[in-house]
Amino acid sequence: xxxxxxxxxxxxxxxxxxxxxxxxxxxxxxxxxxxxxxxxxxxxxxxxxxxxxxxxxxxxxxxxxxxxxxxxxxxxxxxxxxxxxxxxxxxxxxxxxxxxxxxxxxxxxxxxxxxxxxxxxxxxxxxxxxxxxxxxxxxxxxxxxxxxxxxxxxxxxxxxxxxxxxxxxxxxxxxxxxxxxxxxxxxxxxxxxxxxxxxxxxxxxxxxxxxxxxxxxxxxxxxxxxxxxxxxxxxxxxxxxxxxxxxxxxxxxxxxxxxxxxxxxxxxxxxxxxxxxxxxxxxxxxxxxxxxxxxxxxxxxxxxxxxxxxxxxxxxxxxxxxxxxxxxxxxxxxxxxxxxxxxxxxxxxxxxxxxxxxxxxxxxxxxxxxxxxxxxxxxxxxxxxxxxxxxxxxxxxxxxxxxxxxxxxxxxxxxxxxxxxxxxxxxxxxxxxxxxxxxxxxxxxxxxxxxxxxxxxxxxxxxxxxxxxxxxxxxxxxxxxxxxxxxxxxxxxxxxxxxxxxxxxxxxxxxxxxxxxxxxxxxxxxxxxxxxxxxxxxxxxxxxxxxxxxxxxxxxxxxxxxxxxxxxxxxxxxxxxxxxxxxxxxxxxxxxxxxxxxxxxxxxxxxxxxxxxxxxxxxxxxxxxxxxxxxxxxxxxxxxxxxxxxxxxxxxxxxxxxxxxxxxxxxxxxxxxxxxxxxxxxxxxxxxxxxxxxxxxxxxxxxxxxxxxxxxxxxxxxxxxxxxxxxxxxxxxxxxxxxxxxx
Numbered sequence: 001x002x003x004x005x006x007x008x009x010x011x012x013x014x015x016x017x018x019x020x021x022x023x024x025x026x027x028x029x030x031x032x033x034x035x036x037x038x039x040x041x042x043x044x045x046x047x048x049x050x051x052x053x054x055x056x057x058x059x060x061x062x063x064x065x066x067x068x069x070x071x072x073x074x075x076x077x078x079x080x081x082x083x084x085x086x087x088x089x090x091x092x093x094x095x096x097x098x099x100x101x102x103x104x105x106x107x108x109x110x111x112x113x114x115x116x117x118x119x120x121x122x123x124x125x126x127x128x129x130x131x132x133x134x135x136x137x138x139x140x141x142x143x144x145x146x147x148x149x150x151x152x153x154x155x156x157x158x159x160x161x162x163x164x165x166x167x168x169x170x171x172x173x174x175x176x177x178x179x180x181x182x183x184x185x186x187x188x189x190x191x192x193x194x195x196x197x198x199x200x201x202x203x204x205x206x207x208x209x210x211x212x213x214x215x216x217x218x219x220x221x222x223x224x225x226x227x228x229x230x231x232x233x234x235x236x237x238x239x240x241x242x243x244x245x246x247x248x249x250x251x252x253x254x255x256x257x258x259x260x261x262x263x264x265x266x267x268x269x270x271x272x273x274x275x276x277x278x279x280x281x282x283x284x285x286x287x288x289x290x291x292x293x294x295x296x297x298x299x300x301x302x303x304x305x306x307x308x309x310x311x312x313x314x315x316x317x318x319x320x321x322x323x324x325x326x327x328x329x330x331x332x333x334x335x336x337x338x339x340x341x342x343x344x345x346x347x348x349x350x351x352x353x354x355x356x357x358x359x360x361x362x363x364x365x366x367x368x369x370x371x372x373x374x375x376x377x378x379x380x381x382x383x384x385x386x387x388x389x390x391x392x393x394x395x396x397x398x399x400x401x402x403x404x405x406x407x408x409x410x411x412x413x414x415x416x417x418x419x420x421x422x423x424x425x426x427x428x429x430x431x432x433x434x435x436x437x438x439x440x441x442x443x444x445x446x447x448x449x450x451x452x453x454x455x456x457x458x459x460x461x462x463x464x465x466x467x468x469x470x471x472x473x474x475x476x477x478x479x480x481x482x483x484x485x486x487x488x489x490x491x492x493x494x495x496x497x498x499x500x501x502x503x504x505x506x507x508x509x510x511x512x513x514x515x516x517x518x519x520x521x522x523x524x525x526x527x528x529x530x531x532x533x534x535x536x537x538x539x540x541x542x543x544x545x546x547x548x549x550x551x552x553x554x555x556x557x558x559x560x561x562x563x564x565x566x567x568x569x570x571x572x573x574x575x576x577x578x579x580x581x582x583x584x585x586x587x588x589x590x591x592x593x594x595x596x597x598x599x600x601x602x603x604x605x606x607x608x609x610x611x612x613x614x615x616x617x618x619x620x621x622x623x624x625x626x627x628x629x630x631x632x633x634x635x636x637x638x639x640x641x642x643x644x645x646x647x648x649x650x651x652x653x654x655x656x657x658x659x660x661x662x663x664x665x666x667x668x669x670x671x672x673x674x675x676x677x678x679x680x681x682x683x684x685x686x687x688x689x690x691x692x693x694x695x696x697x698x699x700x701x702x703x704x705x706x707x708x709x710x711x712x713x714x715x716x717x718x719x720x721x722x723x724x725x726x727x728x729x730x731x732x733x734x735x736x737x738x739x740x741x742x743x
Contacts, residue, residue, distance in 0.1 A: 054666075054705070055704060055706070056704055056705070056706055056707065056741075058693075058707060059738055060706075060709055060736045061738070062733070062736050063453065063467065063734070063735050064438060064440075064472055065467075065472040065735075066435075066436055066438040066734065067090065067437075067472070068088055068090055068434055069088050069474040070088075070471070070472070071088050073509075073510050073511070076510060076512075077511070078464070078510075078511035079463075079476060085394040085395065085396070086376060086393075086398045087463045087474065087477030087478065088463070088477075089417065089418020089434065090419040090434045090439055090734075091113060091417075091437065091438070091439025091441055091462065092110055092111065092112065092162075092401075092439060092441060092460075093109065093401070093415040093439060094109060094110065094139065094158065094402060094415060095108075095138075095139060095140045095141070095204075095401070095402050095415060096108055096109070096402050096404045096413050097141050097142075097143055097404075098404050098406060098407075098413065099143060100145065100209065101407075104118075105117075105119050105148055106118050106413065107128065107143065107151070109138040109140060109141055110138065111138070111159065111162050112137045112157070112162050112439070112441055112713075112731050112732025112733075113439035113441075113712065114127060114138055114710065115129075115138045115141060115175070116436065116437050116439075117175075118436075121422075122420065122433035123433075124436050125420075125437045126436055127438070128174070130175065130711075131710040132178070132711075133178060133711050135155045135156065135164070136163075136710045136712050136732055137156050137157055137165075137732060138153045138155055139154045139155070139158030139159075139165070139203055139204070140158060140203065140204040140206075141153050141154075142206050143207075143212065144211060145210065145212075149173055150171065150172050151170070151171060151212065152169065152170045152205055152207065153169050153170075154204065154205040154217065155167060155202070156201060157201065158201055158203030158204060159355045159358070161199075162441075162731075163712075164200060165192050165200050165201060166182075167180060167182035168182060168190060168205060168215065168217065170230050179231070181230055181232055181235045182237075183232075183237050184232065190217070190219075192219070199220075200220065200221065201219060202217055203218050203220075203247065204217070204218045204246070205217050206248045206250050206261075207250075208250065208274070209250060209252050210252070210256065214227070216250070216275060218246055218264075220244045222239045222240065222243055222245060223240040223241050223245045223248075223263045223269065224239050225240055241267075241269055243265065244266045244296075245269075246265035246296050246298070247264045247297065247298045247358070248262065248299075249261070249262045249300075251301055257274055258273060258274070259275075260334065261274065262301075262334075264298065265296060265297060266296070266297075267295075268282075268297060269281065281337060282338070282339065283295070284311065284313050284341075285339070286328050288315075288326060291317065292315035292316055292317060292323075293317070294315060294325075294354065295314070295315045296314050296354040296357050297312075297314075298311060298314070298357035299311055300361055300370075301362070302362045302365075302367040304364065304365060307334050308331050308332070308334065308367070309332040309334060310329070310360075310385070311329070311330050311332060312329060312352050313327070313328045314326070314352055315327075315354065316354050319354075324353040325353065325354070326344070327344070327346050327351045327352040327353065327357075328342075328343070328344055328345055329342040329344075342384070342385045342386065343385060349379055350377070350379075355401075356399065356401060358402040359372055359374060359400040359403050360403065361403040361405055361412075362405075364409055365405075366409060369409065369426065370385050370388075372403075373403065377391050378390075378400060378414070378427070379391065380427050380428070391428060392429070395421065395429065395430040396416055396430050397461070398416070398417060398418075398461075400415070400416045401416060402415040403415075410426060411424055412426060417462070418462060419434035420432075420437065439732060439733065440732075441459055442457045442459060442715060442716060442729030442730055442731060443458045443460060443481045443482065443715055443729070444458040445458075445483065445716035445717070446483045446484055446718055447719075447725075447727050448487060448720070449721055450490060450720075452469070453723070454467060454490045455735060456483040456484070456485045456493050456495060457480070457716070457735060458479075458480030459480045460479055462474070463475070463477040463479070463480040464476035464480045464495025464496070464497075464503060464511070465480065466493060466495075468508065475493075475495060475505065475511045476495045476503040478501070479498050480496065480497065481526045482496050482525065482526055482527055482529075483528075484528060484530045484538060486530070486535055487535065491505065491506060492504075492505065493505045493511075494538070494552070495511065496526035496528060497526065498525075499524055499526065500516030500520075500521075500522025500526050500542065501515075502514040502540070504551065517540050517542070518555070520542035520545075521542050522541070523542060527540070527541040527573045527574070529575075529576060531581070531604075532578035534581070536550060538551065538552060540555070541571045541572060541574055542571065543560070543561060543569070544557040544559065544560045544561070545557065545571040546558070557609065558604075558609045559599075559601075559614060564614065565597065567591055568590055568597060569590060571586050572587050572588065573586075573587045573626075574586045575587070575629040575630070578679060579631070579633040579636075579679065580636040582602055582603050583604065583636040584600070584601050585600050585629045586600070587629060593625075594624055594625065596620060596626060597620070598616070598617040598618070598620060598629070599614050599616050600614065600636075600637075601613060601614050602615075602636060617637075618660065621653050622645075622650045624643050625643065625644040626641055626642065626643055626644075627643065627672060627673050627674060628642040628676075629642070630677040631677075632698075637657055638656055639654075640654050640655075640663070640675065640677075641653040642675045643672070644671060644673060645671070646670070646671050648664065648668060650662060651664045652664045652667060663701075665701060666702050666703055667694060670694070671689060671690040671713070672689040672690075672694075673688055673689065673713055673714060674688035674714055674715055674716050674729075675687050675688070675717070677698075678719060679719075682740075683698045683699075684698070684741060685697075685698060686717055686726060688715065688728065688729075689713075689714060690711075690712075690713050690714075692709045692714070693705070693726070693728060695741055706741070709730065709736060710732070710733040712733050713730070714728055715730075716729035717729070719740065720737075724739060725737045725740065726739070
C-alpha cells in the first residue's frame with residue numbers, strides 16, 4: 001500500500017527532543033495562536049495550522065520490546081524446529097552505517113522506527129532522537145567522520161513502501177535537535193514531503209568521507225546533489241538524472257577533486273570528479289530483461305580492488321514483485337567502463353530479490369571475500385564470487401536487508417527483519433546485537449485486565465509476542481497479526497499468523513497450533529476477537545464469519561457473505577460491544593473492496609448459529625477502507641465509523657439512527673487506523689493515527705491530540721481498566737502506554 005505524505009516543510013524548523021515520560025501539563029493549547037511553539041505543528045503545512053485546535057502534552061512510557069524476546073518452546077508446534085532462531089527479534093532494520101575510523105560506533109536505521117546508535121560495538125543501542133520527528137522512519141544515514149554527533153538522515157523506507165519520506169534532516173548535536181534541509185527554492189529543493197505525496201522514496205544519502213559538507217541522494221525521483229551550507233535557508237539541490245536510483249558508493253582518491261561517486265538503481269551513473277559532472281554508463285545485461293523490467297543494481301566496492309564496482313543485479317516484474325525475477329553477480333570496470341558477468345545468484349543459491357539487494361557486501365580487506373543473502377541462509381564466497389557456500393542457517397532472523405564489513409574485514413554486521421546481528425569471524429558465525437533497539441511493527445494488541453502488565457501483540461516479521469512478569473517472550477513465528485488476551489485468566493492467550501493460522505495457550509507457558517477454521521478463506525490479517533462477556537467464545541473473519549464456543553476447539557459458520565448479497569466477498573472485520581453483548585457489526589467487502597456493506601446482528605449470543613439473525617445497517621457514507629466501528633453504548637443501532645483517509649473531511653462518521661454525521665472535525669490530514677471506546681461514565685473515544693493518539697468525549701465536537709508519541713502509524717489500541725492505562729501499538733516503535741484521560 002502506498003501512503004500519502006501529509007506533512008509539508010517549506011520553511012525552517014528545529015525540533016527539540018520531547019520528553020515522553022515526564023509528567024504532562026494537561027492544559028489544552030490554542031494552536032491557532034501559538035502553533036510556532038508547538039513541536040507537532042512545526043511538522044505541518046502552514047496552510048493547515050488551524051486544523052488541530054487542541055493538544056495535550058501527554059506522558060507516555062515505552063514498554064518494549066527493546067531486546068530480542070526469548071523464544072518460548074522453540075521446536076514446538078508454534079515455533080517449529082526449522083523456525084527456531086529465525087523469527088524472534090525487535091523489529092525491522094534495513095540499513096547500517098559503520099564509522100570508518102571508529103568501528104565500535106554504528107548507526108542502525110529502521111524504515112518505520114528511526115535511528116539507533118551504539119558506541120560500544122553493538123553491546124547496547126540507544127534511540128538517536130528520531131522519536132521527535134513527524135516521520136520516524138529512516139532509510140539511511142550519512143555521518144561526519146570528525147564530528148560523530150553530526151549526521152544527516154533520509155526519512156522513509158528506501159526498500160519497500162512501509163513509510164513515506166519527507167526528505168532529508170540533519171542534526172548537529174547527536175539527535176537532540178533536527179532541521180529539515182529539503183531546501184527553500186522551488187527549482188532547487190528536494191521534491192519530497194509535499195501534502196498528498198505518498199510515493200516518494202529516498203533510498204540512500206551519502207557524503208564525502210572527509211567531512212559532512214556535501215550530500216548526494218539516490219531516490220525514485222533521480223539522483224540529487226546539494227550545494228551551499230547544510231542549513232534550511234542556505235542549501236540548494238540539483239537533480240543530476242531522473243529515474244529510480246537506489247544505491248550510492250563514494251570512492252576517495254589522493255586528490256579530492258578526483259574522487260569517484262557512483263549511483264545505481266535502474267541504471268548506473270558515475271562521476272570521476274567528486275560530483276562536478278556525471279556520465280551515464282551502459283546497463284548490465286541480465287536474464288529475461290524483456291519480462292523483468294524492474295531493475296535494481298546494488299553496488300559494493302573494496303579498496304583492495306579500487307578500479308572495480310561489484311554489483312548484485314536484481315530484477316522483477318515490478319516494484320510489487322509478483323515474481324522475484326533473477327539475480328546475477330557482475331563487476332563493472334571503472335577504467336574500461338564495461339560490465340563482466342560473474343555468475344547467477346539464483347542457481348544453487350536463494351536468489352537475491354530487489355528489496356533484499358543490499359544484502360550484498362565485499363570485504364574492504366580482500367575483494368575475494370563476499371557475502372550475499374535474502375531470506376535464509378546467507379552465502380559466502382572466498383574466490384571473488386565464483387563459488388559460494390552456505391553460512392549455517394538459523395543464526396539470525398529471516399530476511400536480511402543490509403550487510404556491512406568493518407574496515408579491517410574481520411567483523412560483519414547484518415541488518416534484518418528482527419534487528420541486528422554481528423559476526424566476529426568474517427561472517428561465519430553470527431550472534432544477536434540488538435539490546436535497546438525497539439523497532440517492532442505492531443499489528444494486533446491485547447492486554448489482560450490486571451494491575452501487573454501482561455500484553456500480547458502480533459508483530460510484522462516477528463510473530464506472536466507476550467509480555468509476562470516483566471519479560472518478553474516470542475511465542476509463535478511468522479508475520480504476527482491479531483491477538484486475544486483473556487481479560488480474567490492471563491494464561492489464555494491467542495496469537496495469529498497470516499491467512500488464518502491461530503496459536504493458543506491455555507497454560508501461559510506453551511502455545512499450540514490451531515488450524516484455520518475449515519470452510520472459510522480467512523483474510524491475510526487474521527481478524528479474531530473474544531466475546532466481551534462470554535469469554536469462552538471467539539470469532540474469526542473470512543469468507544464466512546466463524547465462531548467457536550469452546551476457545552477454538554471447534555468452529556462453526558454464523559454468517560456467509562455471499563449468501564447476504566452475491567456482490568459481497570468476505571467479512572473483512574467485525575466489532576463487538578461490552579455494553580450490548582448480543583450485538584455485532586460486520587464490515588463486509590464487495591468485489592471492488594471500497595464499496596463495503598455494514599451488517600448487524602442483535603442476537604449474536606444465540607446458542608444455535610441458525611438462530612442468529614442479520615440485518616443491513618445504513619449504507620456507508622463514502623467509499624473507502626473502514627478501519628474500525630465503535631458501537632454507541634447508549635443505543636446499539638448507533639455507531640461510529642473510522643475511515644483510512646487523509647482528506648480533511650469524511651474520515652470519521654457517526655450514525656445517529658437516521659443519518660450519518662461527519663465527525664472528522666480537526667483530525668486534519670492524519671491517517672487514522674485504529675479506534676477504541678472507553679467504557680464507563682467517561683464514554684471517550686481514542687483514535688490511533690499517523691499524528692499520534694486523538695481523543696474526545698462522545699459528546700464533544702473537537703479532537704484533542706495526546707502528543708508525545710513517536711512519528712509512526714498507530715495500528716492498534718487497547719485499554720487496561722485495572723491499571724487505568726491506554727496501551728498503544730505503534731508501527732515501528734513497539735508498544736507504549738499512558739494514563740487514560742479522566743476529564
